[in-house]
Amino acid sequence: MASVAAWLPAASLLLLLLLLPGVPGKSLQNLGAAQPVCTQAVYNWCSSWEAANTCEVTKRCSARWRNTNSRPVSVEVYYETLCPGCREFVVMDLFPVWVLVGDSVLNVTLVPFGNAKESYENGTWQFDCQHGELECKLNTVQACLLDIYKNDFSAAFPVINCMLSSSDIENSLEPCLKVYSPKTSVDEVMKCANGPQGNKLMHQNAQKTLNLSPPHKYTPWVLLEKKLLEDLDQLLKYVCQTYQGPLPAVCERNSFVFTE
Numbered sequence: 001m002a003s004v005a006a007w008l009p010a011a012s013l014l015l016l017l018l019l020l021p022g023v024p025g026k027s028l029q030n031l032g033a034a035q036p037v038c039t040q041a042v043y044n045w046c047s048s049w050e051a052a053n054t055c056e057v058t059k060r061c062s063a064r065w066r067n068t069n070s071r072p073v074s075v076e077v078y079y080e081t082l083c084p085g086c087r088e089f090v091v092m093d094l095f096p097v098w099v100l101v102g103d104s105v106l107n108v109t110l111v112p113f114g115n116a117k118e119s120y121e122n123g124t125w126q127f128d129c130q131h132g133e134l135e136c137k138l139n140t141v142q143a144c145l146l147d148i149y150k151n152d153f154s155a156a157f158p159v160i161n162c163m164l165s166s167s168d169i170e171n172s173l174e175p176c177l178k179v180y181s182p183k184t185s186v187d188e189v190m191k192c193a194n195g196p197q198g199n200k201l202m203h204q205n206a207q208k209t210l211n212l213s214p215p216h217k218y219t220p221w222v223l224l225e226k227k228l229l230e231d232l233d234q235l236l237k238y239v240c241q242t243y244q245g246p247l248p249a250v251c252e253r254n255s256f257v258f259t260e
């Protein structure tokens with residue numbers, strides 16, 4: 001009882017502060033148009049000098065811009081949308097590392113198909129997915145997103161990561177597009193996913209996956225510079241050790257680069 005009594009005044013003070021108009025934070029209307037507002041998604045802050053300047057990160061980005069002469073480390077990910085291990089790897093390891101080191105250090109290739117099977121029937125490719133129909137549908141949706149943004153992976157990856165991290169992955173496309181790619185419509189993506197283009201893209205992914213040598217044994221099957229990456233939670237370490245250009249700050253701050 002004593003601890004609850006001690007806690008109550010603090011809680012009511014907090015409540016009071018939240019309810020007081022305009023105190024303690026600034027209200028949105030008062031921010032005004034005095035300086036350009038950083039409206040880009042965080043992943044795109046280093047995409048141009050203007051964006052970096054507006055978002056006040058030119059210093060941070062300049063390290064990245066110096067690194068563009070070395071070839072980025074390639075990471076290919078063979079996955080399927082409903083496998084928990086795949087979702088965990090993308091959301092907990094791959095996406096954060098990609099955000100930390102950037103496109104100039106890490107070249108990510110996503111291939112949604114995984115352990116599915118394909119057959120040719122009645123003029124189209126039919127797919128049989130490990131986690132059922134829904135997985136086939138979501139794999140195709142992600143293949144379509146990767147195709148729609150084939151020249152701009154940094155637009156596709158946040159949407160895909162958002163879907164894979166969602167508690168309701170089945171209905172995640174629309175809210176994820178709304179937040180990370182508002183110019184793309186659900187209709188555009190679904191037209192691809194439900195039509196011949198989606199079918200063709202999934203067939204290509206099937207071919208890429210089934211032609212792997214050595215063949216994949218499980219998902220996610222992750223190749224770093226064409227070699228199997230087994231310690232999936234060590235991705236950052238291997239990327240830092242493999243990259244030939246000047247190391248990004250996040251590698252230098254981690255002593256593993258120098259201890260092996």
Ligand SMILES: *[C@@H]1O[C@H](CO)[C@@H](O)[C@H](O)[C@H]1NC(C)=O
Nearest residue numbers: 071072074075076107108109
């Ligand atoms: C990234 O990887 C893809 C697929 O392996 C390759 O075609 C592409 O050339 C690579 N990009 C760079 C910049 O190395």
Ligand SMILES: *[C@@H]1O[C@H](CO)[C@@H](O)[C@H](O)[C@H]1NC(C)=O
Nearest residue numbers: 120121122123124125126127
């Ligand atoms: C292919 O067509 C046949 C005959 O119309 C039909 O019985 C069969 O279910 C179709 N297969 C698929 C996978 O749609």
